[in-house]
Amino acid sequence: MATMIDSDILRSGASRTARFEGGGYGSQVSFFLVDNEPGQGPGLHVHPYSETWVVRAGEAEFTVGAERIRAKAGTIVVGPPGIPHKFVNIGTGRLELVCIHASEAIVQDWIGEDVAA
DSSP: OOOOOOGGGGBOTTOOOEEEOGGGGTOSOEEEEEEEOTTOOOOSEEOSSOEEEEEEESEEEEEETTEEEEEETTOEEEEOTTOOEEEEEOSSSOEEEEEEESSSSOOOEEOSSOOOO
16 A cells, blocks of 8 residues: 655754655655755765765755765766765755665764754
């Protein structure tokens, strides 16, 4: 049987970003629906699985290991497992992207002090 979820229930506090962990819904993937203002983005972190980002609107700069990648709407970026990464909205408008985690639960270890979401 299919499950339908309103993304509004996946948001917490004042954040416009929604967090979906698939395990509770019978899914083997998890994701964030990110909606960030200019300058916003998560701090450096790492996962034991790959992460795929789909940029839906705006422009972001991804740091994946020592590599920096600029991506705009329509771009897909894939980060390998075990490599520290982060992104920031470098555009003048809102950044909307989907951060797909190849896991039924989000496993995320923060690196350093920069942990803003």
